[in-house]
Amino acid sequence: MAKLTRRSFLGATGASTAALFLAACGGGSSDSGSSDAAPTDGAAGGGSIGVMLYTNVMSLDTDLATDGDSFEVIADCIDGLMQMDAEGKAIKALAEKMEASEDGKTYTFTLRDAKWSNGTPVTANDFVFAWRRICKNAGEYAYMMSDIGQIKGAAAIVAGDEKDESTLGVTAKDDKTLVVELEAPVPYFDSLMYFPTFYPINEEFYKGLADGTYGTSPDTFLCNGAFLLDSYTPGTASLSVKKNPDYWDADNVSLDAINYQVVGSSDNALTAFKSNSLDVVMISGNQVAAAEEDADLKDKLKVTGAGYMWYLTFSQTKKNAQGGMLANQNLRLAISNAIDREALVENYVMDGSLATYTAVPPQFAASTSTGEDFSADQTMFSDYIGYDVDRAQKFFEDAKKELKTDTFEFTMIYGNNEGDEVEKVAQAIKEQVEGNLSGITLNLQGMTKAERLDKMQEDNYDVALTRWGPDYADPMTYLGMWITNNSNNYGFWSNKDYDKIIADCTTGKLVSDYDARWAALYEAETLVMQEAVIAPLFTKANANLINPSVQGIEFHPVALNRVYKNTTVA
Numbered sequence: 001m002a003k004l005t006r007r008s009f010l011g012a013t014g015a016s017t018a019a020l021f022l023a024a025c026g027g028g029s030s031d032s033g034s035s036d037a038a039p040t041d042g043a044a045g046g047g048s049i050g051v052m053l054y055t056n057v058m059s060l061d062t063d064l065a066t067d068g069d070s071f072e073v074i075a076d077c078i079d080g081l082m083q084m085d086a087e088g089k090a091i092k093a094l095a096e097k098m099e100a101s102e103d104g105k106t107y108t109f110t111l112r113d114a115k116w117s118n119g120t121p122v123t124a125n126d127f128v129f130a131w132r133r134i135c136k137n138a139g140e141y142a143y144m145m146s147d148i149g150q151i152k153g154a155a156a157i158v159a160g161d162e163k164d165e166s167t168l169g170v171t172a173k174d175d176k177t178l179v180v181e182l183e184a185p186v187p188y189f190d191s192l193m194y195f196p197t198f199y200p201i202n203e204e205f206y207k208g209l210a211d212g213t214y215g216t217s218p219d220t221f222l223c224n225g226a227f228l229l230d231s232y233t234p235g236t237a238s239l240s241v242k243k244n245p246d247y248w249d250a251d252n253v254s255l256d257a258i259n260y261q262v263v264g265s266s267d268n269a270l271t272a273f274k275s276n277s278l279d280v281v282m283i284s285g286n287q288v289a290a291a292e293e294d295a296d297l298k299d300k301l302k303v304t305g306a307g308y309m310w311y312l313t314f315s316q317t318k319k320n321a322q323g324g325m326l327a328n329q330n331l332r333l334a335i336s337n338a339i340d341r342e343a344l345v346e347n348y349v350m351d352g353s354l355a356t357y358t359a360v361p362p363q364f365a366a367s368t369s370t371g372e373d374f375s376a377d378q379t380m381f382s383d384y385i386g387y388d389v390d391r392a393q394k395f396f397e398d399a400k401k402e403l404k405t406d407t408f409e410f411t412m413i414y415g416n417n418e419g420d421e422v423e424k425v426a427q428a429i430k431e432q433v434e435g436n437l438s439g440i441t442l443n444l445q446g447m448t449k450a451e452r453l454d455k456m457q458e459d460n461y462d463v464a465l466t467r468w469g470p471d472y473a474d475p476m477t478y479l480g481m482w483i484t485n486n487s488n489n490y491g492f493w494s495n496k497d498y499d500k501i502i503a504d505c506t507t508g509k510l511v512s513d514y515d516a517r518w519a520a521l522y523e524a525e526t527l528v529m530q531e532a533v534i535a536p537l538f539t540k541a542n543a544n545l546i547n548p549s550v551q552g553i554e555f556h557p558v559a560l561n562r563v564y565k566n567t568t569v570a
Helices: 006-012 068-077 124-137 154-159 203-207 266-274 286-293 321-327 329-337 341-349 389-403 420-436 449-457 476-482 496-506 514-530
Strands: 048-053 082-084 090-092 095-100 106-111 170-174 177-181 227-231 238-243 257-262 280-283 301-314 408-415 440-447 463-468 534-546
Touching: 048 266, 068 227, 068 238, 090 095, 124 154, 124 170, 124 177, 124 203, 227 257, 266 280, 266 286, 266 420, 266 534, 280 286, 286 301, 286 534, 301 329, 321 329, 321 408, 329 389, 329 534, 341 420, 341 534, 389 420, 408 420, 408 449, 420 440, 420 463, 440 449, 449 463, 476 496, 476 514, 496 514
Parallel strands: 048 257, 048 280, 408 440, 408 463
Antiparallel strands: 082 090, 095 106, 106 177, 170 177, 227 238, 238 257, 280 534, 301 463, 301 534
8 A cells, every 4th residue: 555544543553442541552572471471482592783763862861861761871871660561551570569558549569579780779769769859840841740750749849849758758768668648549550660750760879970961872871771971971963771790680692782763754764664774663654555555565564653743832932922922712713723634644644643622632531431542532623623614714714803914924933853854744734834825834944953942931922833652651741731830831822721620630639530531621622722722733653674684673653662571582
C-alpha cells in the first residue's frame, strides 16, 4: 500500500485498549519478555545496534530533560522503581515489593539489591534526594510531583511557599525501604514510577560535582540501569551506551551497545538504513510510500504509535499577536476550522499519523469500566472543530467585528530540526489559513526545537506548532497542561470552571469515584475545545525501518517510546 490509512495505523499499533487502564496501546514485540522472566536464549548474544534520534539530546539531568529522545537515553541508563513491560504495564524494577495503604495515600517500596556504576548501592535516600531536588528546583516537570503525583507537600515546595524540602512526603525508613505519602489517591501512581522525573540520583556523587555539570558527560552521570553511558556531549549529533555488567538484571540484557545518531531528514534516514549505517530509523512523507513499494524494504517497515499529538498553541497575552488579538475566541476558532487535518497527514506527514479533533489524542488511555479509548469518538467536538471553511469564515467575521479590524499578521514558529515533515506541515497550515481566511497573514519562522521551547516558555511568540506526548496512561497527562499558571500552559489561558474540574479530579470529591471522574474529564476537555485553547492537528505515528536481525524493541505511545532491555541481535 502506498498510503497508510487510519485502519492500518490501528492495526500496526495493536490499538485495542480494552485490557487495562494503565496498559499503553503500542505494539510491543510479541517476542519481548518482561524483567521478571527467565533469561532468554538471546541474553548472551551480544551485538550492537545503530539507532536514529530525531533531535539532539541536550541534557541527561532528569530535572532539565523535557523531550522523548532525552528520556529514552536516560531510561537506558537508569532504572526507577518500576519499568514498563512489552504491553506498557508497570512492573517492578528497583522496587522488589510495593504495598499501598487501604486509602491509597501511602506507598511503601522495598528496594532490591542494585548498584550504581561507581559500585555504591542504590538506596531509598537516592529517591528522597532526587525527588526533593525536583520539587525545590521547580523545573518544567516538577508538576509531575505536585499536580500529577500528588506527593504530600510537593505543591507548596514547587510554588516556593515552603522552603524546607524535607517536608516532602517521601522518606527513607532505612536503606531498603522508601515510604511515599500522597495528598490524595492517584489511580495511575505505579505507572508514574517508570517516568524519568521519578528516577533516583546518588546524593554523594551529585554533590561531588561542579555546579551544573551533572549529566553532561559519562564522568558526571551515574547509572544503575541496563546500560552505561559510554560517550556523550550535550547537543552533539551522536552518543552511545554500553551494557552494564553489574546491572541487577544483566542476565536478561543481550545488547552490548546502542549507538545513537541524530538524523534530521527522512531522506538521510532512508539513506543511512539502506547503507547499513543505522539499524533503526524513522521515515515520513514520500519515503514511506517508497519503502512500501520497495521489495527489499516493505517487510522491514513497522508502524507504531508514537503517542505525540501535534497542535497549534496561541499566545493570548497582550505582549504578542498584535497586542493580544489571539485572546479572541472566535479568531482562534476560525483558524482551527480553516485547517484540513486529513490533508496534512495524507499529503505531508504520510506515516500513518491520525488527523485529530480532540484535546486528548486517541489510543493511549482506556477506561477501566468500559475498556473504551477516552478519545475513540473523534466527532465529539464537531461543533467547534473540523475542516469547515464556511464555519471558519463565520467565526472570522465575528472576530473582525469584535476586534474592529479586517487584517491580522501573526508569526508561527516551528522546529526545523524535528523532522523534515514539520516544515512541510507548517507551510501547508500557512497556505490553508491564508487561503481560507482572507485578511490573515501567517508568517513562518523556523528554529531549533530548543529555541522554540524557549520562546514558548518565555511567552515570546504568536502561534507555535508544537507537540506533547503522554507521560502516563490517563487523560490528565494532557488536560493538566491548561490549568491556570501551569508551566506548560503556553497560551496563558485561564478558566476558573476548568481549574475546579481538574482540582476535583486530582484532589477533590471525584478522586475516588472513577466513572464520575472520567465523565468530568470530558467536561474539562469540552471547555478546551469550545474556547479553542489549542488547535489539535494529528496524533503521530512512527514509520520505522528496522533491520530484521534486530528483535524485541518495545514500542510504546506513553512515557518511553522505545525500550531496548529485551532487544536481541540475531
